[in-house]
Amino acid sequence: MVDINLIRDLTNAFGPSGFEDDVVKVIKEYGSEFDIESDSMNNVFAKLRNNTGKKPIVMLDAHSDEVGFIVQHITSKGLLSILNVGGWINSNIPAHTVKIKNTKGEIITGVITSKPPHFMTDAERASDKLDLESIYIDVGATSRNEVVEDFGIQVGDPVMPDVTLQYNDKNGTLLGKAFDNRLGCVCIIETMKALLDNNSLAVDVVGGFASQEEVGMRGAQITSQVVAPDLAIVFEGSPADDLYYDEFQAQCALKKGVQIRHMDQSYISNTEYISYAKDLADKNGIKYQSAVRRRGSTNAGKIHLAHKAVPVLVLGIPSRYVHTHYNFCALEDINSTVDLAVEVIKNLNDNSLNKIFKR
Structure with missing residues (x-):
């Protein structure tokens, strides 16, 4: 086996x-x-x-x-703008945790942003379109300086989904x-x-x-x-x-x-x-x-x-x-x-x- x-x-x-x-x-x-x-x-x-x-x-x-992502730029509020690396459907991307690897090899956990319904306009609620340019990664920072200085994240750093393998011996399936x-x-x-x-x-x-x-x-x-x-x-x-x-x-x-x-x-x-x-x-x-x-x-x-x-x-x-x-x-x-x-x-x-x- x-x-x-x-x-x-x-x-x-x-x-x-x-x-x-x-x-x-x-x-x-x-x-x-x-x-x-x-x-x-x-x-x-x-x-x-x-x-x-x-x-x-x-x-x-x-x-x-x-498939993953790469940091394109860092906003003044400390959000990471990303480009996809490989084929993604944009609607599958938000509201998941990811891992960013900085140039020192350190792994930082982030959350892919998703706007809560409380802040959506009626047009946004009705739309099924989502542009990658409106999706960011939040690492819990409040400024660009914090991202760069405290987390060591730079433009060009790679990103992967934050998922750990699980094996279910009851039915022989794996999740990862x-x-x-x-x-x-x-x-x-x-x-x-x-x-x-x-x-x-x-x-x-x-x-x-x-x-x-x-x-x-x-x-x-x-x-x-x-x-x-x-x-x-x-x-x-x-x-x-x-x-x-x-x-x-x-x-x-x-x-x-x-x-x-x-x-x-x-x-x-x-x-x-x-x-x-x-x-x-x-x-x-x-x-x-x-x-x-x-x-x-x-x-x-x-x-x-x-x-x-x-x-x-x-x-x-x-x-x-x-x-x-x-x-x-x-x-x-x-x-x-x-x-x-x-x-x-x-x-x-x-x-x-x-x-x-x-x-």
């Missing part, structure tokens, strides 16, 4: 896009059994120590960043933040650990923890160039849709297994790779659900076009309310995702590779 402590430490870690340093530290701590290094952009590369350098390379991808996509990072580590002592693999395995996905899949552009994979598995915390559609329309439901994504706005999957993965899931009793997405994208969009045509398998962990402060997922779905990835890699051979590469 996947390590709850790993999930806790990765999801709790501070890491909006471009500020993934703490996440890198956790990855290196739990990935000490691998050959592991990072670059100046906070991308992390992990290799199995039994890699030969002479076999086709499978890259395991997940992005390490989370950044499931998009720290759960993917969990899956890379757990998959590679399951393969540590396997010396009969037909492929070399490299984990690529990519930074800055939420602002344009920037890290994956680098990791795919550095690793130069022959094929890849992309792990993603995928938006759960089971609350919005019936059982036949939903394609990312909690406790129905790993999501195998056939298509989204960024890529169309390799049909042979999909068939290979589904056959293994059926053979091994691994629950899965197929998905064709009208919207959304993953690092597969960058990876499958990197240096040559790279077959990519996207495996999603259903996660409710992604790109908000709070997420739910089911532990069993994480386990299904890791189980399928391990089987996919263990069973690769000349025959299956030739089919996937359409040779």
